Amino acid sequence: MITIENLTRRYGPRTAVDDVTFTARPGRVTGFLGPNGAGKSTCLRMLVGLTAPTAGSATVLGRRFVDLPDPGREVGVLLDASAQHAGRTGREILTVAQRTMGLPRARVQTSLDLVSLTDEEAERRVRHYSLGMRQRLGIATALLGDPEVLVLDEPANGLDPAGIRWMRDLLRDYADRGGTVLLSSHLLHEIEVIADDLVVIGQGRIVAQGTQAELLVSAGTLARCRDADALGRVLVAAGHTAEPSGDGALSTDADPDTVGRLALEAGIALSELRTADGAGLEEMFLELTADTQREGAAA
Ligand SMILES: Nc1ncnc2c1ncn2[C@@H]1O[C@H](COP(=O)(O)OP(=O)(O)OP(=O)(O)O)[C@@H](O)[C@H]1O
Numbered sequence: 001m002i003t004i005e006n007l008t009r010r011y012g013p014r015t016a017v018d019d020v021t022f023t024a025r026p027g028r029v030t031g032f033l034g035p036n037g038a039g040k041s042t043c044l045r046m047l048v049g050l051t052a053p054t055a056g057s058a059t060v061l062g063r064r065f066v067d068l069p070d071p072g073r074e075v076g077v078l079l080d081a082s083a084q085h086a087g088r089t090g091r092e093i094l095t096v097a098q099r100t101m102g103l104p105r106a107r108v109q110t111s112l113d114l115v116s117l118t119d120e121e122a123e124r125r126v127r128h129y130s131l132g133m134r135q136r137l138g139i140a141t142a143l144l145g146d147p148e149v150l151v152l153d154e155p156a157n158g159l160d161p162a163g164i165r166w167m168r169d170l171l172r173d174y175a176d177r178g179g180t181v182l183l184s185s186h187l188l189h190e191i192e193v194i195a196d197d198l199v200v201i202g203q204g205r206i207v208a209q210g211t212q213a214e215l216l217v218s219a220g221t222l223a224r225c226r227d228a229d230a231l232g233r234v235l236v237a238a239g240h241t242a243e244p245s246g247d248g249a250l251s252t253d254a255d256p257d258t259v260g261r262l263a264l265e266a267g268i269a270l271s272e273l274r275t276a277d278g279a280g281l282e283e284m285f286l287e288l289t290a291d292t293q294r295e296g297a298a299a
Pocket of ligand 1: 011015016034035036037038039040041042043186
């Protein structure tokens with residue numbers, strides 16, 4: 001379990017993280033989503049004791065990271081996959097970490113297997129690794145102590161779609177065994193594939209949070225019929241929104257049940273009725289972060 005409460009970090013006049021509160025629960029993969037500069041890394045750095053909060057608190061398994069008796073075995077952390085010694089082989093990097101943490105030697109091979117780095121790859125120097133291989137090695141290091149909690153900053157960066165699916169399966173399995181995963185990304189598509197719960201941050205503030213399903217519902221319903229204007233009037237009269245969504249479709253904040261019932265009562269035949277899909281979530285993400293990005297660009 002990760003608990004972030006009223007976490008705030010100011011750098012001079014700039015507030016990088018502004019009163020952020022959320023939890024990442026065991027058995028769930030929590031995605032921390034926001035555009036560049038939103039404050040994700042600063043939050044994660046405060047969580048693992050690398051940056052001091054101006055206010056608020058962040059705890060892992062009920063304690064501040066610095067107060068954990070054996071942090072390497074309790075929390076696996078990947079903050080920057082490129083911050084590995086380029087002259088060492090993957091296996092050497094893991095072996096140094098294994099010795100530092102006082103773990104059994106066999107954990108090195110177990111971790112390599114977990115991230116599907118082959119023996120040949122493990123013997124190569126990291127300077128010859130692709131970005132995706134570095135991400136795998138970074139995750140192997142995070143998994144080394146078989147921790148209960150994983151904190152990963154942009155772990156899918158540099159992975160191709162097959163790599164992202166691989167990571168989803170790895171993290172899903174880890175969470176299914178009771179682990180807590182918090183991972184950040186600035187790309188909705190990455191996080192959509194991987195995360196169960198989403199926390200969306202823009203300009204240092206939380207702008208939305210919930211399960212993916214909840215956020216999809218809040219992204220609305222899509223309905224299609226011959227006379228979209230008529231359906232729109234019915235929805236608005238019932239206190240809902242109705243926006244033309246191109247090609248005779250309407251998007252509304254009413255749930256599909258309500259739209260179906262209202263359409264039936266008004267004698268309108270629907271040709272399509274569904275929860276807005278990933279595209280809806282994308283729209284929401286762009287909307288939620290548009291101001292942030294505009295202000296960021298102006299700064
Ligand atoms: N050490 C620092 N000194 C001053 N400002 C900082 C410092 N670290 C971060 N910031 C500022 O805090 C804000 C949040 O940065 P942060 O790196 O946390 O964002 P992010 O969401 O992780 O972005 P990205 O996706 O680009 O990594 C930015 O405006 C950044 O310039």
